Amino acid sequence: xxxxxxxxxxxxxxxxxxxxxxxxTAVYTYKEEDIHExxxxxxxxxxKGHPVWVYEKDHRVAGFATYGSFREWPAYKYTVxxxxxxxxxxxxxxxxxxxxxxVVEDAQEKGYATIVAGIDASNANSIHLHEKLGFVxxxxxxxxxxxxxxxxxxxxxxxxxDGPDNPSEENR
Numbered sequence: 001x002x003x004x005x006x007x008x009x010x011x012x013x014x015x016x017x018x019x020x021x022x023x024x025t026a027v028y029t030y031k032e033e034d035i036h037e038x039x040x041x042x043x044x045x046x047x048k049g050h051p052v053w054v055y056e057k058d059h060r061v062a063g064f065a066t067y068g069s070f071r072e073w074p075a076y077k078y079t080v081x082x083x084x085x086x087x088x089x090x091x092x093x094x095x096x097x098x099x100x101x102x103v104v105e106d107a108q109e110k111g112y113a114t115i116v117a118g119i120d121a122s123n124a125n126s127i128h129l130h131e132k133l134g135f136v137x138x139x140x141x142x143x144x145x146x147x148x149x150x151x152x153x154x155x156x157x158x159x160x161x162d163g164p165d166n167p168s169e170e171n172r
Contacts, residue, residue, distance in 0.1 A: 002102050005052040005064060007042060012061035013054070014038045016087045025120040025152055026085065028145035053102055055086075055095045062090035065099035067107060070116050074171055078113040078163055096129050104133065104159060113163030120145075121153035135159045 005013065018032040033041075045052050050068040054061045063086035070079040082103045086095050107115050117135060119126045135157040144154035 001056045002053055002098060003056060005042070005054045007039070009054050009061050009064075010035060010038050010042055012087075013042075013052075013064050016061065016064065016085050019088055020085050023088075025122065025145075025147055026126070028120075028147060028152065028154075030147065050080075051106055053099065055090075055099055057090060057095075060087075062087050062093075063095045063099055065103050067103055067115065070114075075169075077171070078111070078167060079116060080107055080112050080114075081116040081118065082107075096126075097133070100129060100133055104161075108161045111164040112161055113167075114161065115159045117157040117159075119155045119157060121155040127155065127157070130157045130159075133159070 014033060014035055017027070017038065020026045021029055021032055042052060045066060045068065048068065050066060052064060052066040055063040055065075063084065065082065065084040067080040067082035070076050070081045082100075084096055084099045084103070086099070104115065115135075116138070117126075117130050119130065121127075121140060136159075138156040138158040140156070141154045143151045145152040
């Protein structure tokens with residue numbers, strides 16, 4: 001079941017995120033977050049009107065997704081970058097697909113023109129998921145990060161949406 005995340009979900013969201021930090025190249029950072037940092041992240045998302053969803057299975061948070069500003073300059077206001085994380089015990093069950101479809105549908109409804117995904121280039125599963133839903137390669141940054149004793153390449157993928165009916169240069 002997909003639903004809007006609540007503050008009470010933050011412990012489980014944190015566990016999923018910290019596992020990604022410690023054991024994958026999905027996040028280009030080294031240090032686990034604590035609950036206070038994750039709460040600040042959540043409240044900032046809420047304040048900016050950026051959604052956070054969870055996929056709940058058997059009364060557990062099996063994954064979460066969100067999106068937010070791609071860049072803070074005003075001309076990027078119709079472009080968002082998303083994040084999806086699935087708990088290690090729930091991978092390969094289609095949860096990432098459902099979460100990504102939710103992100104796409106919501107961004108489309110809200111009039112965004114482009115969704116960007118930054119994916120570690122070695123993450124074939126994530127790349128396949130994005131391509132399956134219509135994302136296309138938008139470039140590769142070599143040696144974008146360094147983690148686990150190796151250089152990491154960052155692949156950018158994008159999905160073009162309808163965008164607003166009447167785009168403007170006014171602040172959103």
